[in-house]
Structure formats: C-alpha cells, structure tokens
Amino acid sequence: MTQDSPYPWREEGATPFIKIEGLSKRFGSFTAVDDVSLDIFKGELFGLLGGSGCGKTTLLRMLAGFETPTSGSIFIDGADMTHVPPYERPVNMMFQSYALFPHMSVEKNIAYGLKRDGVNRSEISDRVAEMLKMVELSEFGRRKPSQLSGGQRQRVALARALVKRPKVLLLDEPLAALDKRLREQTQFELMNIQDQLGVTFVVVTHDQEEAMTLSTRIAVMDAGRFIQIGEPAEIYENPASSFIANFIGSANLLPAKILERHGGVAVLEHSGSKRQFKVATDSTQVGDTPTLAIRPEKILIDKAPLNQCDNQLQGTVREVAYLGKISTYRVETDIGEIIEVTAPNQVRPTGVGHKIDWDDSVHLGWNADSAVLLAE
Amino acid sequence: MTGKRSRFLLTMLCFGMAFLYIPIILMMIYSFNYSKLVPVWGGFSTRWYTTLFQSEEVWAATSLSLKIAVMNATFAVMLGTLAGLALARIHRFRGRTLFTGMISAPLVMPEVITGLSLLLLFITLNQMIGWPASRGITTITIAHITFSMAYVAIIIQSRLAGTGQDLEEAALDLGAKPFRVLWDITLPQLAPGMVAGWLLSFTLSLDDLVIASFVTGPGATTLPMLIYSRIRLGLRPDINALATIIILVVTIGVLLAGWIMLRQQKQLANRQ
Numbered sequence: 001m002t003q004d005s006p007y008p009w010r011e012e013g014a015t016p017f018i019k020i021e022g023l024s025k026r027f028g029s030f031t032a033v034d035d036v037s038l039d040i041f042k043g044e045l046f047g048l049l050g051g052s053g054c055g056k057t058t059l060l061r062m063l064a065g066f067e068t069p070t071s072g073s074i075f076i077d078g079a080d081m082t083h084v085p086p087y088e089r090p091v092n093m094m095f096q097s098y099a100l101f102p103h104m105s106v107e108k109n110i111a112y113g114l115k116r117d118g119v120n121r122s123e124i125s126d127r128v129a130e131m132l133k134m135v136e137l138s139e140f141g142r143r144k145p146s147q148l149s150g151g152q153r154q155r156v157a158l159a160r161a162l163v164k165r166p167k168v169l170l171l172d173e174p175l176a177a178l179d180k181r182l183r184e185q186t187q188f189e190l191m192n193i194q195d196q197l198g199v200t201f202v203v204v205t206h207d208q209e210e211a212m213t214l215s216t217r218i219a220v221m222d223a224g225r226f227i228q229i230g231e232p233a234e235i236y237e238n239p240a241s242s243f244i245a246n247f248i249g250s251a252n253l254l255p256a257k258i259l260e261r262h263g264g265v266a267v268l269e270h271s272g273s274k275r276q277f278k279v280a281t282d283s284t285q286v287g288d289t290p291t292l293a294i295r296p297e298k299i300l301i302d303k304a305p306l307n308q309c310d311n312q313l314q315g316t317v318r319e320v321a322y323l324g325k326i327s328t329y330r331v332e333t334d335i336g337e338i339i340e341v342t343a344p345n346q347v348r349p350t351g352v353g354h355k356i357d358w359d360d361s362v363h364l365g366w367n368a369d370s371a372v373l374l375a376e
Numbered sequence: 377m378t379g380k381r382s383r384f385l386l387t388m389l390c391f392g393m394a395f396l397y398i399p400i401i402l403m404m405i406y407s408f409n410y411s412k413l414v415p416v417w418g419g420f421s422t423r424w425y426t427t428l429f430q431s432e433e434v435w436a437a438t439s440l441s442l443k444i445a446v447m448n449a450t451f452a453v454m455l456g457t458l459a460g461l462a463l464a465r466i467h468r469f470r471g472r473t474l475f476t477g478m479i480s481a482p483l484v485m486p487e488v489i490t491g492l493s494l495l496l497l498f499i500t501l502n503q504m505i506g507w508p509a510s511r512g513i514t515t516i517t518i519a520h521i522t523f524s525m526a527y528v529a530i531i532i533q534s535r536l537a538g539t540g541q542d543l544e545e546a547a548l549d550l551g552a553k554p555f556r557v558l559w560d561i562t563l564p565q566l567a568p569g570m571v572a573g574w575l576l577s578f579t580l581s582l583d584d585l586v587i588a589s590f591v592t593g594p595g596a597t598t599l600p601m602l603i604y605s606r607i608r609l610g611l612r613p614d615i616n617a618l619a620t621i622i623i624l625v626v627t628i629g630v631l632l633a634g635w636i637m638l639r640q641q642k643q644l645a646n647r648q
C-alpha cells in the first residue's frame with residue numbers, strides 16, 4: 001500500500017490522511033485564510049511556515065475546531081470534520097501559551113483528557129505515568145504548573161496533548177518560548193516522539209530553520225494562501241519565487257534576460273551590466289526576463305582567480321561577519337551589485353594575509369547548476 | 377523626584393488621611409466613654425456595649441441586616457457571575473456594548489433614584505400581580521441584589537478579560553463538553569473573584585441606608601435605619617458603640633475582599 005512509503009506525497013493517487021479543500025476564513029471583510037487546499041499524509045510532520053499575520057494560527061484553529069470555516073471543508077481519516085465541535089475531533093492541540101490548568105497538578109493536567117473519555121482509573125494512572133516518563137518529568141507529577149520552568153511546562157503541554165493518542169497533533173509555535181539549546185533538544189525529542197507514536201503532526205512556526213529541521217514537508221504561507229508546498233530541500237533548492245528564496249534562507253537576486261539556450265543550459269545577460277552568465281534551466285525561453293537567484297553558500301570566494309567555475313566575478317570585500325563556523329562576506333562586484341557569500345572557516349584565520357578581510361579584492365565563482373531562475 | 381516635592385506630597389497625604397479617619401477614630405474612642413453626654417469624657421468603660429447587647433431592637437435590626445446581607449451576597453454572586461461570564465465570553469452578541477454599559481449603570485446611579493424607581497416597581501407589581509404583598513425583607517433584598525450584582529459582574533468580567541480563552545479551549549480540545557469546561561476550568565479560576573464579590577456585596581448591603589429606606593415596609597428596620605432614626609433624637613453613646621462594631625465588620629470584609637483580589641492578581645501575573 002502507498003501508506004507504507006516514507007514519501008507518500010511523491011506517489012500518484014496516495015490517500016491523504018488530512019484533506020483540506022478550498023478552505024477560507026473571513027473575519028468581517030478581512031480574509032485570514034484564502035481558499036487553501038492541502039493534503040497531509042499519515043505520519044507526516046507537516047510544517048506551516050510564514051510571516052506574522054499570514055493566517056497560520058487561524059488555519060490550525062480551524063483544524064482543531066475552534067474556528068468555523070467561512071467556506072471549504074476538512075476531512076480527517078476519511079471523515080468530514082468541518083462542523084464537528086473540538087471535543088469530538090480526533091485531534092489535539094498544543095497551545096502556544098501551553099494553556100496548562102493552573103489549579104491542577106501536572107498529573108491531573110495530563111489525566112484530564114483521559115478522564116473526559118471515561119477511561120478507567122488504573123489505565124489513566126498507567127498512561128499518565130508512561131507519558132511523564134517519556135517527557136522525563138516523572139518526579140514532577142505532584143507539582144503545580146506554576147512550580148515548573150518554561151521548558152518543563154512545555155513538556156507537560158506536549159504530554160497532555162499526546163496522552164489521548166490523537167490521530168493528529170497540532171502544535172502552534174511549540175518551541176517559540178525556549179532558548180536555542182533547549183529548542184534544538186526539543187526538536188529532536190519531537191521528531192523521536194513522532195517516530196515512536198506515528199501520530200501525524202502539523203507544526204506552525206515562523207522560524208524557517210526550525211521548519212527545515214523538523215518537517216517532512218513545508219507549506220509556505222503568505223497573506224492567507226499557500227505559495228509553495230514541498231519537502232524542505234525542494235523549497236530551499238527550488239524556491240517558487242524570490243519571496244520564498246529570501247524567506248527561506250537568503251539569496252542573491254540578479255535581474256536578467258535570456259539570450260540563448262543550448263539544451264539544459266541558457267546564457268543570460270545581467271540587466272544592469274550586460275555581463276553574461278550561464279545557468280542550468282529546462283523551462284525558460286529566449287527573451288524571458290527571469291531573476292537569477294544564487295544562494296550565498298553556493299558561491300566560491302578566493303583571492304586567486306577561480307577559473308574552474310562557469311561564472312566568475314571580481315570585487316572588493318565591503319563587510320565581513322565572522323560567525324564561528326562560517327563567515328559571511330558582502331562583496332561589491334564589477335557588475336555593480338553587492339553579492340553576499342558565505343564560506344566555511346576551515347582554516348583558523350591566524351596568519352596575516354591568509355584570510356579574506358575588509359577591502360581585499362577577491363574573485364567569486366559559481367557553476368551553471370548552482371543558481372536557479374525565478375519567474376517572479 | 378526631589379525631596380521637597382515628596383515631602384509636600386506626604387504632608388498632603390497625611391492631611392487627607394486625617395480628614396477621612398479622625399472622625400471615625402474619635403467616634404470609636406467615644407464609644408468607650410463612660411459619660412452619657414457624648415462630647416464629655418467620663419473615663420473608660422464598655423457599658424454602652426453592654427446596653428447595646430441588651431436592647432432587643434438592636435438584636436432584631438442586626439439579625440434582619442445580616443439575613444439580608446447574606447441572601448443578597450449569595451444571589452448577587454450567582455447572577456453577577458453569569459452576567460460577567462456572558463459579557464466576557466460570548467462573542468459579539470447583539471447589543472453587547474449596551475449591555476456592558478447598562479450593567480455598570482447601577483454603580484453610578486444616585487441611590488435616591490435607584491431607591492425611588494425600585495419602590496415604584498414594587499408598587500406597580502403589587503397592583504398588577506399582587507406580589508410583593510407587603511414590603512420588607514424581600515423587597516430590600518431584591519433591591520440590594522440589583523446593585524450588588526453589578527459589582528460582582530464587573531469583578532468577574534475584568535478577571536476573565538485578562539485571561540484569554542486558552543484554558544477553556546484546551547479543555548474543549550481534550551474532550552470536555554462546554555458545560556464541563558465551565559465547571560472544571562472557568563469556575564475554579566473565578567472562585568477568588570466570586571469570594572471577593574460575595575464579601576463586597578455583603579458589606580454593601582450592610583451599609584445601605586438610602587435604598588433600604590425607600591423599599592422597606594412597616595416593621596422591617598435594618599441596622600443603618602435604626603442608627604439613623606436614633607441619631608435624630610440626639611447623639612447617643614450606644615450608637616457610637618454600634619457604629620464601631622459595624623465599622624469593624626465592614627473593614628474586615630473589605631480587607632478580605634481586597635486581599636483575595638490581590639492574591640488572584642499575583643497568581644495571574646505568575647502564570648504569564
């Protein structure tokens with residue numbers, strides 16, 4: 001069955017687990033979610049990524065049942081959930097604020113959902129203990145949420161949402177309140193849990209790095225619509241627009257015009273300087289005016305000429321940002337554009353004259369297949 | 377802030393406080409005065425307290441006032457909590473702004489007008505449906521509930537407005553039906569507010585003279601009414617004693633209510 005494939009979305013005709021069809025939500029005259037359709041498959045860890053106010057939370061709240069869609073429908077595991085109230089959905093949500101019940105102990109918080117389902121007492125205590133163990137809070141069961149640290153509260157919230165073994169777990173910026181180290185640790189924990197339990201996760205985030213680390217697939221949202229859906233690498237390497245290229249990572253964007261095309265390689269002309277570059281492409285026509293996008297880490301930088309590269313530029317370093325494992329250089333080039341380049345710091349920059357520094361003149365180079373063309 | 381200015385402010389504060397509290401303190405001191413003439417100090421004594429406890433009239437008025445205060449506080453908390461919940465939690469129902477305004481109107485309405493309008497209401501009702509047959513404890517209680525409830529509603533509403541709906545939504549999400557959510561999540565959160573509202577309603581009712589005078593009938597004399605009628609016959613030391621006791625009870629009530637509200641505010645701050 002297609003369900004067993006680790007990449008069901010790559011398969012034609014696979015049955016989606018969550019099916020969102022033409023879903024819209026309007027608040028008065030304002031459209032927060034605008035006619036989105038999406039298939040999410042069983043066991044996915046699906047990332048919803050987008051800037052502030054683009055409608056991520058609203059979409060999630062519609063999945064949880066807190067918000068009634070203005071139009072469209074939601075199916076989960078084949079059942080129409082569009083008008084089912086939240087307490088009857090096989091869906092649990094972990095709130096951005098954690099929303100732990102302050103007057104109940106950690107144990108009671110986790111047990112609450114099971115009690116409402118009428119699970120018998122001994123099973124409740126077993127499952128609560130099991131959950132506490134999983135989030136490594138076994139000694140904290142008797143405490144009140146106010147007696148826990150931020151990271152511990154967050155783990156309680158996760159345990160509470162998972163204990164009912166929902167078909168779908170919704171997470172709204174689950175890690176936003178944590179520091180970087182704890183966040184990375186929790187990201188891995190989340191991925192482990194998802195692996196163990198096989199629950200389908202939908203995770204909202206506006207941190208693109210987090211989305212890339214966690215997700216099997218990402219949907220990028222803007223102004224209530226999906227502008228690209230795909231696997232992290234696909235979105236990073238083949239962004240659909242310059243907005244996405246800059247939103248996910250950063251990119252050097254050069255306006256250009258296609259002059260000629262031989263097979264998979266086109267020759268184009270930079271609009272400003274009329275300098276010609278080669279780029280791998282299979283869809284553009286001669287005469288098109290796309291944007292050439294090159295990721296900073298795909299450009300080589302050296303003091304010596306880089307003759308092995310398909311495309312070369314010369315320039316002067318205007319800024320250097322030393323970030324430890326990599327450095328970022330902003331180079332003023334001979335085509336009149338500032339190009340950003342990142343390079344790993346493989347050698348400790350001790351010897352004077354060895355490392356690249358402010359005002360050094362440098363050569364930049366990249367190959368035809370390192371850059372992509374964006375239609376807009 | 378400069379030293380001079382803060383000293384000035386401090387002086388003003390002392391003056392204000394003195395103006396407020398010296399009369400009360402004087403009254404309390406004179407309630408222990410042996411002399412029958414109020415302004416003449418005749419040595420320390422508790423004889424007026426004894427006199428007070430021997431007076432049947434005082435006992436009757438006290439018990440009436442307490443009955444009214446307890447009933448008032450209980451009903452006001454129930455109704456006020458419901459009103460506060462509706463105001464804070466029901467989304468944009470028609471006329472919500474009007475309702476919000478109306479609920480706080482009794483707080484600013486002159487008591488004389490509230491009293492008069494309630495009296496008219498009771499008279500009209502009596503003529504139309506024969507109820508209330510006579511005015512007394514029932515009518516006073518109803519009148520007190522009308523304004524106490526407004527205080528409770530506002531306490532509850534402000535408490536809820538500050539919290540957002542996350543907790544309730546989390547409970548819904550975990551499978552609790554809306555009524556269950558109200559019982560398990562919303563009411564426990566509101567408990568301190570409800571206790572504070574009860575105490576406040578209790579003291580408001582115990583205090584009230586004007587509205588009670590309007591809507592009372594023959595034979596129903598509350599404590600404030602008793603004091604007022606006796607004072608009109610001249611200052612009397614036993615009234616000082618009675619007033620001292622009332623002040624004590626009211627102060628304890630208000631302090632307790634304030635303390636509970638303060639504690640709940642701190643809890644709220646801790647949660648964020």
Ligand SMILES: Nc1ncnc2c1ncn2[C@@H]1O[C@H](COP(=O)(O)OP(=O)(O)OP(=O)(O)O)[C@@H](O)[C@H]1O
Binds near residue numbers: 027032053054058
């Ligand atoms: N109840 C509401 N009434 C009116 N407008 C709303 C309501 N809820 C959300 N909106 C609007 O809908 C838009 C999308 O909101 P949403 O909370 O989904 O954004 P988001 O993508 O989660 O943003 P963030 O990353 O800041 O959390 C916003 O412009 C917001 O102002």
Ligand SMILES: [Mg+2]
Binds near residue numbers: 056
């Ligand atoms: Mg949001």
